[in-house]
Amino acid sequence: MEAAAIHEREQEKLAARPKSRALRLPRQVRTGLLYLSLWIAFIWAVFPFYWMIATSIRGKEEIFQRPPSLLPHTVTIQNYVDLLVGAQFWRYAMNSLILTLGVTIISVLISVTAGYAMARHRFKGSVMLPLFMLYGQMFPPVLLLIPFYVQLRFLGWLDSLYGLTPVYLSYMLPLCVWLMRGFFSQVPLSLEDAARMDGCTRWQAFWKVILPMARPGIVAVATWVMIHTWNEFLYASTFILSEKKRTLPLGLSGLIGQYTTDWGVLMAGGVITAAPILLVFFFLQRHLVSGVGGGAVKG
Amino acid sequence: MTPRTLPGRTLRNTWSSVFETGWGAHAYPYLMVLPAVVVVIGVVVYPLASGIITAFYDVTLRTLNSGSAEFVGLRNFERVLADPAFVQASVNTVIWVVLNVVVQLALGLALALLLHRAMPGIGFFRSGILVPWVVPSVVAVLTWRWMYDPSVGIANELLVRLGLIDNYHPWLGDTSTALYAVTVESIWKGTPFVMLLLLAALQLVPRSILEAASMDGASGWRKLWYVILPQIRVSFAIAAVLTFILTVNNFNAIWLMTEGGPLNSSEILFTLAYKYGFKRFDLGMASAVATMLFVGLVIATTVYLKLIQAREGD
Structure with missing residues (x-):
């Protein structure tokens, strides 16, 4: 056979x-x-x-010329000047920056100890909690959108950056904890034992020995949160109502007009919004790829 | 084992010594996870529960102001199911998800296989192909909307020059093409991530297995089918479920290109729920749709977690 x-x-x-x-x-x-x-x-x-770049450096007439040409004939920075002269764009950028920094700092501070404890200590729920965190990341934002709206309205936090912060945490924190746990479980256990032998308390061993060792992982998680907060659109567009509280993605989408849209200025805004993300990405490419690909999947 | 330094006496007492013995030691891990657990309960668990409960109440802007929502049982679900827009959106969601997942996985696998080799300049190609993943989604969507412009869009011009169409076509304004035009953008945006996951998996396939297969005379396709694919099947499944979740939740692409229109032709359940909630301000109906989506996603997530556990068990 x-x-x-x-x-x-x-x-x-x-x-x-x-x-x-x-x-x-x-x-x-x-x-x-x-x-x-x-x-x-x-x-x-x-x-x-x-x-996007090619459109952003063209003159107004050339943008609406038919048929469009692949290469720009004239190069101008007029679109960038138009965009940056108005105060609005700076305000959007400032809002985005404040929100991004706030959310990143809070989520890193909270997830760093939780991730460590889940990776190192055995306690009631030390197996279930990480899985629960992973679940938390998968909930459809639209289901959270409505209760958030009701709650923020109730608290009077609609249309404010501090109101958006807890909303963003719901979207970032669970996966942060999950990723941190992955990074901490890669730091060798013997290091902590050595520190304890030398007389560190548990907290000191964590703070002075383990935390510096896990720094690449922490940087990766922080960058991941920054990128996502910077890019977020759905929650911002629902909870931010007034023009001066807008974040960058929201401001960009606001440049789309009902009848006509100044695509040159819009694309210039796109380039400026994307630039920090691209820079961060190409500097930290190695960390991020292994962080998101490895950390998320392998745990 | 005897400690090298004498504990306690030789140490400087710090506040953190509290956690060394007794109750402190017992509470230590709980205190470390406490902030995260409290925040997650506050911003995920509680809203989630209240969102599901909302689906069974008659919640509109008016009842929100008066603060008295009426329990209506399944009536929100009945109203949703009776809405022709819901039927259309369900059909569209299926098309949208199937097209996105299948094409992104196929292209992602092809790209991963293409990039998984040592060739001069491969780093350049890899970085370039990752660009769509890195560009902020709002920026990407708006750029595509501009490329689809019916009168001066470059997509039309390129297609005409390639001889694929005769005249400029309003891709986003035509009920028969709007959903597919958005799908193309979403595939463009999502494929690099799939590629990344599969590339990571390919790099874990032991060289010796591939060499053994070559020695036995397996050709390229057979090696792919019988050797490489079984080796990366778990990663492939994980990529599939992740793509599924990301596609179901992809709001930006549809909202910023068509807002679900024209005539609901590119409406998916997510955008429909959003419209119920924030255009009509019927939060009960919106929650009903969201709850149905949630059930589907929980099933997918459960599959995902099972897969991860299977992989950790390997």
Whole structure:
């Protein structure tokens, strides 16, 4: 029985071999095809980004010229000047900055001890809590949106940055704790033992030895929170009502007019909103990729 | 084992010595998780419960002001189910989710396989292909909206030049194409993340297995099907569930491009719930839709957690 099966597979392999030989292309052609597909993927991924920049540096007439040309004929910074001269954009940027810093600091402070305790200590709920945190991240925002609205209205916190902070924590904190736990469980246990042997209290061992060791992980989590808070749109657009409390993404979407939209200025705003994120990302690429990919999945 | 330093006497007493013995030691881990647990209960558990409860009450702006909402049982659900927009949105949600998940996984896998090799310049391509993932979602959506512009959009111009269409088409303004046009943007935005997850998984496949397969004469496709895919199947499933959750919750793409229109043709359940809640201010109906979505997501999340546990058990 088994022999027959092997025999069959052997036959199949033999039959398949010449065919695959015939299909095998010469080395140069294969490499050429590889690079061709890489370029196609690259252009597909980068083109909208290019188009945003290209639009932002064109003159007003050229933007609405038909047919549109791939390369800008004239380069101007007029759109950026128009955008930055008004006080609104600065105010949006300031709001975004305040909110991002506040949410990041609070969520890192709270998640750092929780993540550590979950990774290191056995206590009632030390198995269930992390899973619960992961669940917390998966709830559909739309289900939380309504009770948040009712609550913020009740407290009179609608249309304020401090009202948005707890809302953002609901969206950030659970995954922060989960990621932190992942990072702390990678710090070797023996380090803590050594510190305790040398007479540190448990808190000192955590504060002076473990925390500095886990710094790359903490930086990754903090960056992750910053990026998400900076980009968030749904909650901000629902709970922020007045123009001067708007965050950057909200301000950008507000530039879309009912009938006409100044796409040059809008795209300039897009470039400026995306720039800090892109900078952070390309500086910390390694940390973030392993943090989000590894930490989230592997735990 | 005897401690090298004598405990207690030789130590400076600090406030944190409280946690070394007795009740302090017992309470220590609980105190460390306490802030996080309190905040999560306050901002996740409580709102969640109250959101589900809202689905069974008649809550509108008027009842909110008077502070007396009436219990109506399942009537909100009945009203939602009777709304033709809900039926349309459900169908659209299925199309939206299936297209997004299938295409993102297929493209993500192809890209991961493409990028998982040592070639000159591969870092350049990898960084470039990650750009959509990094660009803030609002910025990306608005850029695509501009590219789809019916009169001067570059998407129309490129398609005409490639000979795929004859005339400029209002992609977002046509009921038959709006949902698909938004889907293209969402695929563009979501694929790099799938690629990243699968690339990480591919890098964990032991080289020796691949070499053994090559020695046995397995060709490229067979190696992919019989060797690589079984090795990364858990990551693949995780990527699938994550993509599913992210797609169901993708509000920005639809809202900022079409607001669910024209004529509900690109409405998904998420945007429908949002409209019920914040355009009509019928929070009861909105909660009913959100609760239904929530049940679907809980099922998906449970599958996700099972997968992660299976993987940790490996």
